[in-house]
Amino acid sequence: MDAAQPPIPAPRVVEISFPRLATTLFAFLALLLSVGALVVAANKDGTKAVQNGSVESASATSAVLDAKAIPAGASPVSLKEFAFDPKMVMATTGGVLRVANDGAIQHTLSIEGTNLVTPTLDPSNVVGLSLASLAPGNYTFACTIPGHKAAGMTGELMVMADGETHAAGAAPVTNADAMDAEMAARTKAFPAKTAGLGGQLLPPTVLADGTKQFDLTAKIVDWEVEPGKTVKAWTYNGVVPGPTLKVDIGDKVKIVIKNELPESTSIHFHGLKTPNGMDGVPDITQTPVKPGTSFTYAFTAQGPAVGMYHSHQDAVTQVPNGLAGAFLIGQQPVPAGVKVTQVLPMMLNDAGTIGLTLNGKSFPATAPVVAKLGDYVMVHYLNEGVMAHPMHLHGMVQKVIAKDGIPLAQPYEADTILVAPGERYTVLIHADAPGVWAWHCHILTHAESAQGMFGMVTAMIVK
Numbered sequence: 443m444d445a446a447q448p449p450i451p452a453p454r455v456v457e458i459s460f461p462r463l464a465t466t467l468f469a470f471l472a473l474l475l476s477v478g479a480l481v482v483a484a485n486k487d488g489t490k491a492v493q494n495g496s497v498e499s500a501s502a503t504s505a506v507l508d509a510k511a512i513p514a515g516a517s518p519v520s521l522k523e524f525a526f527d528p529k530m531v532m533a534t535t536g537g538v539l540r541v542a543n544d545g546a547i548q549h550t551l552s553i554e555g556t557n558l559v560t561p562t563l564d565p566s567n568v569v570g571l572s573l574a575s576l577a578p579g580n581y582t583f584a585c586t587i588p589g590h591k592a593a594g595m596t597g598e599l600m601v602m603a604d605g606e607t608h609a610a611g612a613a614p615v616t617n618a619d620a621m622d623a624e625m626a627a628r629t630k631a632f633p634a635k636t637a638g639l640g641g642q643l644l645p646p647t648v649l650a651d652g653t654k655q656f657d658l659t660a661k662i663v664d665w666e667v668e669p670g671k672t673v674k675a676w677t678y679n680g681v682v683p684g685p686t687l688k689v690d691i692g693d694k695v696k697i698v699i700k701n702e703l704p705e706s707t708s709i710h711f712h713g714l715k716t717p718n719g720m721d722g723v724p725d726i727t728q729t730p731v732k733p734g735t736s737f738t739y740a741f742t743a744q745g746p747a748v749g750m751y752h753s754h755q756d757a758v759t760q761v762p763n764g765l766a767g768a769f770l771i772g773q774q775p776v777p778a779g780v781k782v783t784q785v786l787p788m789m790l791n792d793a794g795t796i797g798l799t800l801n802g803k804s805f806p807a808t809a810p811v812v813a814k815l816g817d818y819v820m821v822h823y824l825n826e827g828v829m830a831h832p833m834h835l836h837g838m839v840q841k842v843i844a845k846d847g848i849p850l851a852q853p854y855e856a857d858t859i860l861v862a863p864g865e866r867y868t869v870l871i872h873a874d875a876p877g878v879w880a881w882h883c884h885i886l887t888h889a890e891s892a893q894g895m896f897g898m899v900t901a902m903i904v905k
């Protein structure tokens with residue numbers, strides 16, 4: 443997935459950006475077809491040119507497109523008893539309306555003050571209506587079946603010149619109710635249930651000499667990033683992020699990696715002190731760990747440290763696809779009088795199959811942080827992506843107490859923390875403001891869309 447193109451549902455209200463040339467061609471073809479149909483139909487029964495319809499003029503006929511000729515970018519309008527949905531339709535010049543009778547009785551759509559009108563549509567009928575003859579401006583449309591307009595079947599059409607839609611300072615005209623409803627549905631689903639939870643503490647196997655051993659298997663699994671969106675994730679032990687590894691300062695540690703990937707791999711312990719031979723860089727400190735083989739890393743834990751472990755082989759593929767986890771050694775010192783109730787790694791990702799995520803999930807499937815009023819929560823931001831992310835918490839300040847696991851002599855407070863790739867920032871949050879507070883990357887294309895919030899968004903809930 444391209445990180446700049448987040449996976450978002452198709453918009454309900456579609457702006458038409460269909461090239462004029464193609465539209466003209468469609469209109470011309472439609473005219474030819476209609477004339478042909480007229481001739482054939484006239485030869486047959488001499489009365490009706492269009493089934494279920496009355497043709498008022500040649501130009502009106504040419505504007506009506508067969509369902510199969512409706513371009514993909516057409517603006518949908520649904521006809522029912524007794525309303526149009528949406529009630530306000532946007533289009534650019536040369537666009538097409540896709541008019542569908544989703545009701546139980548006959549309807550039409552007529553653009554008032556013009557000769558543009560659909561044939562009388564039976565239930566389930568669909569036609570296209572070309573707007574090629576319309577100048578930019580506002581139009582009213584209605585159903586021409588007697589009584590239907592009075593019953594509520596009217597709507598508004600705004601035709602904009604190409605390029606006008608996103609003009610600076612001009613708010614795009616939308617069906618606000620439909621847009622709001624779509625956004626609300628996404629946000630109200632938070633926190634949405636999905637299969638799989640990454641970043642959980644992995645209990646070590648304690649060997650006879652006290653060594654703490656962690657067994658990791660690198661493998662590809664189906665991973666549900668957000669409800670209904672499953673991707674091929676490259677994982678440690680089947681989860682994204684990989685399990686959190688936590689040891690004490692001075693512990694002897696072994697990490698056994700079994701490679702079940704289609705490529706060779708390795709593990710680099712980012713931000714931890716290890717012997718050179720344990721640094722995990724293929725062709726510099728070791729040979730690659732080939733598919734079907736295992737490798738054991740061993741070192742003594744020094745710290746405190748806020749580290750990450752990740753692949754250093756084809757890392758551009760393997761890491762954003764999920765091969766990364768938190769590695770914590772000891773405790774970060776906190777200011778006097780502070781009692782931390784929760785320590786939470788928050789892994790940032792923005793590329794690969796996983797895409798824009800917090801701890802391997804995209805909003806609304808991200809997990810909120812829930813705290814009691816007065817609690818202190820420690821969060822480790824860990825950036826395993828390819829872009830910097832300004833992480834912004836509403837309602838409370840974040841006290842930065844460590845950078846890359848190195849305690850700061852002078853902690854500082856901020857509400858937005860910029861975390862570059864590879865960086866770790868440790869923040870203390872004093873939960874002193876009750877409520878549900880949005881918490882998100884402030885690069886807006888990583889968090890918000892016309893269909894609602896997605897990607898790098900979660901919330902802090904203070905009760």
Ligand SMILES: [Cu+2]
Binds near residue numbers: 883884888
């Ligand atoms: Cu971001």
